[in-house]
Each structure stands twice: as C-alpha cells, then as structure tokens.
Amino acid sequence: MTSKLLIYIDHHDGMIxxxxxxxxxxxxxxxxASGAQVEAIVLGMxxxxxxxxxxxxGAARVFQANAPDLADFRAxxxxxxxxxxTAGAExxxxxxNGRTRELAAILAVDLEAGLIPDVIELEVxxxxxxxxxxxxxxxxxxxxxxxxxxPVVLTLRSRAFPAFSGEGSPxxxxxxxxxxxxxxxEVLSYQTSQEAVSLADAGIIVAGGRGLSNNPALEAPSDLTxxxxxxxxxxxxxxxxxxxxxGVMGAAVGATRAVVDAGYVDYNHQIGQTGKVVSPDLYLxxxxxGAIQHLAGIRSARTIIAVNKDxxxxxxxxxxFGIVGDMHKVIPALMDxxxxxxxx
Amino acid sequence: xxxxxxxxxxxxxxxxxxxxxGVISWGDTPLVLNPWDExxxxxxxxxxxAHGGSVTALTVGAESAQDALRSALAMGADNAVRISDSxxxxxxxxxxxxxxxxxxxxxxxVDLVLFGREAVDSNAGVLSxxxxxxxxxxxxxxxxxIPVLTPADKSIEVExxxxxxxxxxxxxxxxxxxxxxxxxxxxxxxxxxxxxASRVEIPIWSLADLGVDSVQPGVAWLEMSAAPQSDVACExxxxxxxxxAAQTLVARLREEKVI
Numbered sequence: 001m002t003s004k005l006l007i008y009i010d011h012h013d014g015m016i017x018x019x020x021x022x023x024x025x026x027x028x029x030x031x032x033a034s035g036a037q038v039e040a041i042v043l044g045m046x047x048x049x050x051x052x053x054x055x056x057x058g059a060a061r062v063f064q065a066n067a068p069d070l071a072d073f074r075a076x077x078x079x080x081x082x083x084x085x086t087a088g089a090e091x092x093x094x095x096x097n098g099r100t101r102e103l104a105a106i107l108a109v110d111l112e113a114g115l116i117p118d119v120i121e122l123e124v125x126x127x128x129x130x131x132x133x134x135x136x137x138x139x140x141x142x143x144x145x146x147x148x149x150x151p152v153v154l155t156l157r158s159r160a161f162p163a164f165s166g167e168g169s170p171x172x173x174x175x176x177x178x179x180x181x182x183x184x185x186e187v188l189s190y191q192t193s194q195e196a197v198s199l200a201d202a203g204i205i206v207a208g209g210r211g212l213s214n215n216p217a218l219e220a221p222s223d224l225t226x227x228x229x230x231x232x233x234x235x236x237x238x239x240x241x242x243x244x245x246x247g248v249m250g251a252a253v254g255a256t257r258a259v260v261d262a263g264y265v266d267y268n269h270q271i272g273q274t275g276k277v278v279s280p281d282l283y284l285x286x287x288x289x290g291a292i293q294h295l296a297g298i299r300s301a302r303t304i305i306a307v308n309k310d311x312x313x314x315x316x317x318x319x320x321f322g323i324v325g326d327m328h329k330v331i332p333a334l335m336d337x338x339x340x341x342x343x344x
Numbered sequence: 345x346x347x348x349x350x351x352x353x354x355x356x357x358x359x360x361x362x363x364x365x366g367v368i369s370w371g372d373t374p375l376v377l378n379p380w381d382e383x384x385x386x387x388x389x390x391x392x393x394a395h396g397g398s399v400t401a402l403t404v405g406a407e408s409a410q411d412a413l414r415s416a417l418a419m420g421a422d423n424a425v426r427i428s429d430s431x432x433x434x435x436x437x438x439x440x441x442x443x444x445x446x447x448x449x450x451x452x453x454v455d456l457v458l459f460g461r462e463a464v465d466s467n468a469g470v471l472s473x474x475x476x477x478x479x480x481x482x483x484x485x486x487x488x489x490i491p492v493l494t495p496a497d498k499s500i501e502v503e504x505x506x507x508x509x510x511x512x513x514x515x516x517x518x519x520x521x522x523x524x525x526x527x528x529x530x531x532x533x534x535x536x537x538x539x540x541a542s543r544v545e546i547p548i549w550s551l552a553d554l555g556v557d558s559v560q561p562g563v564a565w566l567e568m569s570a571a572p573q574s575d576v577a578c579e580x581x582x583x584x585x586x587x588x589a590a591q592t593l594v595a596r597l598r599e600e601k602v603i
Contacts, residue, residue, distance in 0.1 A: 012508060062581075073511075075473065075483060097507040105473035108438065114562025115437055117468050134571060135467055139361040140368060145565040152562070169497045174515035184482035186502065192509040200507055214452040267488075267526040268505065273357050273464060274379060274525060282602055293357055299571065303602045305593070306578070321596060323589050333590035341594055 004037045005030060006086060006151070007059060008094040008103070011042065011050040016057070018201050019095030023156050024058040026122055027093055028164055033124035036090050039063065040171075043078055045071040055171040058164035062171055072187035073099055075286040079106040081178055086111060089151040091129055092272045096155035097200060114146040115153045120160045120300070129154075137273045137296035144151035158200040159279040160300070193268065197252040205272055205301075206246045207254035207282045208327075209294075211287015211308065212238030212264065215328040235264035241331045242286065248335050254278065256294050272297035286327040290315025307331075345397030345495050347388045347581045348448055349421065349458045350475070350530045351381040353405055353412035363570040375408060377415035379461025382530035383523045385447070387490070388458050390528065395495050398422040402447055404432065404440055410546050417535030417541035424544060425451070425508070429551040443476035446554040448479060455495065459522040461486060476520035484519055488526040558596040 005027045010017045027038045040059035042051045044066065051064040063085055069077060082103070086092060092107065094100045096118050108115035120141075121132035130145045131154055146152035199205060213235035220230040239253075248252045254271040255264075271278055273293040283301035288294060290306070290313055298304065298318070306319035306329045316322045323330055356360070359373035377385075388399040401416035401424040403409050413424035427443055435443075448454050457476075462469030469485075476483035484502045488510070492501035498517040503510050503523050533541070551558070581596070583589035597603045 022476050075485075075492065076477070076585055079477075098486045098504075099506050101469060102473045102483060105437070105470035106477045106483065108470075109441065109474050109477040112438065115470060115474075116563055117413060117470055130566065133467075136355070136361045136368070136465055137357065137467065139571055141571050142568045145566060147560065147562055147564050149562055151558075184519075185484070185513050188512040190509055190511045198507055231449055248514065267524070282597075285517060296357075299574075303597075303600075304576075305597075311580075316578045316580075318574065318576065319578045320576050320600075320602075321593060322580045323593065324580065325589065329586040330590060333586040333594070336587065337590040337594040341598070 002256070003034065003090040004039050004088055006082075006089045006092045007038060007040045007056045008082060008092065008100065009040050009042045009050060010095050010100055011044065011047065014046065014049045014051045016050050016262045018163065019097065019156070019158040020054070021057050022158065022161040023093050023095045024054070025164040027159035028058050028166065029180065030091075030122055030124060030129060030163075034090065034127065035107065040314055040344065041065075041082055043070045043081055051173050052170070055173050058166055060171045063176050064173055065176045065178050069178060069181045069183070072190070074183060074185060075099065075103040075106050076185065077181050077183050078103050079110055080181065081176075082107055085176070086151050091152045091154055094153070094155045096157050101155050105277065106152050111151065111153070113136070113149060113151055113153050116144050117155045119154050119156050122154075122156075122161075134299075137293075138299040139296070157279065158257045195252060197250065199252045199254055199269070199271065199276050199278050202252035202278065202280050204249050204251035204282045204337055205254050205271070205278055206249065206251045206258070206284045206286065207288060208238060208241050208242050208259060208286045209256040209288030210258050211327050212242070212259055214287065216326070232262070232264060235259065235262070238287075238328065239265055241328065244290060245331050245335050248338050251284075256288055264298045285315050285319070286331065288315050289313045289332070290318060345391060345395045345455045346403055346451070346453055347391060347397060347399045347456050347458065348401060348451060348454050349381070349384045349388045349416060350402050350471065351385065351412050351416055351442055351460070352378045352403060352463045353409040353441075353540045354378040354463055357464050361570070363568055366568045368568065372586070375411065377412045378460055378463045379410075380462060380464065380525070381416075382460070383420060383525050383527055384458040385416045385419050386528045386530040387523055389531070391456065391490070395493065397570045398452060400425065402444065402451075404443060413546055414541045414544075415533065417544050418537040419531060420537060425548065425549060426546055427549050427554070428463075431551050431558050434561055434564070436563045437468060437474055438557045438562045441471055441478055442559045443551070443554060444471065444475050444477075444554055445478035446556050447549060448475070448547070450554060455498075455517050456500075457518070457520040458522070461522050461524050472520050472522035479518070479520065482515035482519040484513060484515060485522045487521045487523050490521075490527075538566050
C-alpha cells in the first residue's frame with residue numbers, strides 16, 4: 001500500500017482558507033519526494049463547496065463529513081473523526097491557527113503521535129519528514145523529525161508554503177458517516193471578527209505604535225479635559241488613519257504591545273512576542289520604535305517599511321525603506337500615492 | 345475549588361539568544377516565570393478569591409526551575425510541586441503531558457487546571473490541550489474571559505479568542521484552560537509574598553512517584569541554529585515634503601517589485 005499524507009482542511013463561510021491551500025501545496029512537495037498520496041478531510045455541517053475546492057486543489061481523495069455534531073468547531077469532537085482516517089498515513093498536516101493547533105494537540109494524544117506545531121519548512125531526509133520551526137520567539141530555528149511512529153502530526157504556519165497551483169483532474173470525494181458523539185463542551189455562540197483580512201493570511205499589514213497618539217496637528221474636542229482621555233482619543237484617531245490606509249491597500253491592521261496595553265486597540269491586533277507572529281510580503285510600521293519583542297513577530301515579513309520621527313529608532317535597522325517624519329502626515333500622502341497608482 | 349497552574353521557567357523575553365554548535369545560550373539574562381504563565385497564576389488567584397479553595401503551581405524542570413514556582417508562590421499560590429527525573433531528558437509534549445496529567449491525578453480532586461497560552465522558549469502552546477485529553481477533561485484553549493463559573497454545578501463558560509472571532513463555550517468541570525493576556529493584569533509579588541514563598545517546602549516528584557513508566561517521545565530534535573539575520577540596509581527616502589516622499593516610496597516599491 002502506498003503511504004498517504006492526510007491534510008485537514010480548515011474552512012470559513014464555505015470556502016477553504018488560504019492556509020489550507022498552502023498545506024495542500026506543501027503536501028504535494030513532500031509527496032514528490034516520498035511518492036505518498038495526498039488525501040484531505042473536510043468536516044462541518046455544509047461542506048459541499050469546501051470539499052469540491054479541496055478536490056480541485058490537489059487532494060486525490062477528499063473525505064467529507066457533514067453532521068450536526070460537527071456544526072461547531074470543537075477540537076475534541078473533530079479529533080475523533082480525523083483519527084479514524086489516519087490508517088496508513090505518514091503524516092497529518094493541518095494549517096496552523098489557534099483552533100487547529102488545539103485539534104492537532106488532541107489528535108496527537110489520541111494517536112500517541114509526535115507533534116510538530118507551527119512548521120515553517122519541510123523536507124524529506126532518508127525517507128523521513130523533517131520539519132523546521134522557530135523557537136525562542138523566532139530567534140532560533142530547529143529541525144525536528146518523528147521518532148519512527150506513524151503518523152506524525154504537523155501544523156503549518158500561514159504563508160510559509162506556496163499554495164497548490166497544479167492542474168489535473170479533481171480528486172474523488174467520499175462521504176463518511178460520523179457516529180453520534182458525546183461531547184464535553186457546547187458552543188454557545190461565535191462572533192466573527194469585523195476585520196476584512198486576518199493578520200495571519202495578510203499579504204500586507206499596516207501597524208501602529210506609540211506614535212499613533214502623537215499627532216501634533218490634532219486638537220482634542222473641548223469636552224475632553226483628562227490628559228489620559230485626550231491621549232486615548234488621539235490614539236483612536238491615529239488608528240482610524242491606519243484603518244483607512246489598510247482599506248486602500250487591502251491590508252490587515254496591527255499594533256504594538258504598548259498600544260494594546262494602553263487600551264487603545266483590541267489585543268487581537270497585537271503583533272510580537274506576546275501577540276501574533278506574522279509573515280506578510282509587506283509590513284508598514286508607523287510610529288513603531290522596534291522593540292526586540294515587537295521585531296520577534298515580524299521576522300518573516302519580506303519587506304518592512306518604517307515611518308518614524310526618530311531617525312535613530314531601532315526599527316530602521318530591520319527596514320528596507322524608511323521615512324523619517326510625522327506618520328500622521330505620511331499616511332494621507334501614502335493613501336494618495338497608492339490610490340493614484342491603482343488608478344493607473 | 346482546587347486549582348492547579350502549570351508553569352515553566354523560561355529565559356527573559358529581552359534576552360539576546362546565541363546558538364553555537366547547536367547549543368543555545370543567553371549570557372547572564374535571568375531566567376523568569378514564563379510571562380504567559382503570569383496570567384494563568386493571576387487567574388487562578390482571582391478564582392480562588394471568588395470561590396475559595398487553593399492554588400497549586402506545578403512545573404517540570406531542573407532545580408533552577410523552582411525559582412519559577414517561587415515566583416508563583418510570591419504572587420499568592422498556596423503550594424507548589426516540581427517534577428524532575430533523569431528520564432525526562434528528551435521529553436517532548438507527549439511525554440510532558442503524560443507526566444503533568446499523572447501529577448494532576450495525584451494531586452486529586454482538582455477542579456480546574458490553568459496554563460499560559462504558550463512558553464516563550466518553545467512557542468508550541470499544545471500542552472494544555474494534550475493534558476486535557478489525557479485526563480479526559482474538556483480543553484478550553486486561548487481563553488480570554490471566564491464570564492461564568494459555578495463550582496456547585498461543576499460548570500464553566502469561557503470566551504475563547506480564535507483567529508477569526510470569539511467563541512463562547514460552556515463545559516463541565518474539571519476542565520483545562522489556557523489563557524491569553526486579555527484575561528487579566530497579573531499582580532506583582534508583595535514583599536510579604538516573597539518572604540512567604542521563600543519558606544514554602546517544594547516537594548519533588550519523580551516518574552516513579554507518579555507511577556509513570558518510561559514514556560517514549562514522538563519527536564526528536566536534530567539541529568539548531570540561530571535564525572538567519574536579515575541584513576537589510578535601510579534606504580531612507582528623502583524628499584521636500586510628505587507627498588513627495590510617498591510618491592518616491594511607491595515608485596521604489598514598484599521598481600523593486602515589492603508591489
């Protein structure tokens with residue numbers, strides 16, 4: 001029997017996520033070296049479109065399960081279904097995010113399988129999968145392999161692998177039955193975030209730091225007297241500017257820890273050691289000094305642009321392009337320049 | 345409520361990390377309680393203050409790791425246990441989760457286990473879910489708030505922060521939670537707390553004490569290296585005003601095929 005690679009497909013609003021397409025792409029690269037077959041699993045309540053998309057995106061076989069018990073994502077429930085399909089699998093690959101990492105962790109226990117989370121590179125060495133991941137907040141890289149037990153469970157970092165781009169006939173979709181599940185938890189509600197682009201998937205990110213609240217041209221409304229309230233109001237105005245620029249560029253919006261801790265912006269936006277690690281093609285840092293903890297979150301950004309009043313700010317050491325100046329004046333100018341460019 | 349907080353000793357986040365011939369070093373930067381775990385300890389203390397009971401800090405590690413436990417004790421934890429055994433040298437998350445689950449079992453009648461979302465050294469964030477699975481308890485990873493907790497009904501509701509939204513989940517107790525920083529603001533240890541912490545006896549449990557036979561890891565580490573430094577030289581855009589600078593920047597980005 002040929003071995004197989006099983007890919008867990010994450011989907012959202014009926015569409016498979018970009019990271020899932022990347023996982024299929026990564027699996028194909030591995031399969032070239034090992035001769036394994038790429039198979040996928042799609043779980044949920046109404047997964048018809050997602051299963052078809054997976055079948056067109058490089059999976060030779062797609063297992064599809066639709067069941068009321070699977071309507072809400074629950075790692076404990078999903079793990080049982082995925083585990084039932086792993087016979088003969090060399091590895092199970094999942095696109096990495098908060099919920100799939102929990103799923104991978106539980107699955108690894110159920111299978112007593114080696115677990116390698118947040119992988120940034122993959123290769124086959126002497127017939128075995130070797131995965132590279134970043135530790136110490138990106139300061140160190142380490143290569144890891146399974147100890148021989150199969151499968152190995154891996155989660156793959158968003159934007160670290162090229163999405164599947166091959167052609168060919170779509171894979172076969174097979175429905176699977178899911179027996180009723182005794183679950184330990186119940187999802188009461190799910191509130192989707194308002195952001196148009198998620199930080200993990202974003203090709204472009206615009207981010208703000210302490211400079212957000214430091215707009216000398218801005219006059220606070222007269223009913224604000226408390227200095228802290230004025231500071232916060234100014235920061236919010238600065239953040240609005242960032243959001244506008246993000247709108248023009250199709251970017252996601254990020255922030256530093258200082259801004260989040262001051263309560264100006266939701267924690268969901270925090271980038272860095274105690275926030276999110278991101279890998280955009282382009283990262284625009286406005287009013288960000290470049291603390292080592294923040295830089296840890298943007299190490300794999302391809303190009304960094306820094307705008308800061310202070311020419312000595314450490315962020316410029318990581319930046320490909322820099323503008324020394326007032327971010328509040330540079331942002332509107334950039335908006336005009338980008339609008340002009342896309343109008344051409 | 346009997347609460348266990350699983351903690352780890354890590355290097356301070358500001359450390360400059362060097363890797364030479366596969367060995368990691370960080371100069372004289374001090375080792376600290378993993379910053380994420382401070383939120384877990386704090387949440388444990390708040391739940392104890394609201395519902396009564398006790399908070400036990402639990403770690404796996406060599407002798408120096410007891411400083412991390414003392415930090416948790418100084419914040420207000422009631423007691424601490426350190427697991428240490430030469431058989432844990434090549435431990436991966438499969439092994440550590442087995443050992444922590446056995447220790448939680450031995451602590452007996454635990455209602456809630458708390459973890460920080462991940463350790464700042466291994467950046468894996470998988471232990472809370474693995475320990476939950478080993479115990480057969482619900483896993484509530486990435487919890488940003490605990491709006492409802494009723495010990496009498498053995499029931500809990502949490503808000504989890506997921507990448508694309510917030511999920512509200514109800515589950516039974518006992519449960520295992522990992523917390524994100526939004527959940528609280530950790531307190532500083534008081535002088536009295538530090539004094540008290542220095543006097544607490546910290547028992548050391550071996551694999552034999554836990555009734556755990558040798559556990560085989562599922563992964564092995566091969567090589568380690570410093571992450572490649574991006575040796576970019578910053579090209580400063582100089583122009584008469586912001587509009588001109590923006591124009592030049594966009595033109596340069598197009599030339600370099602960044603956009």
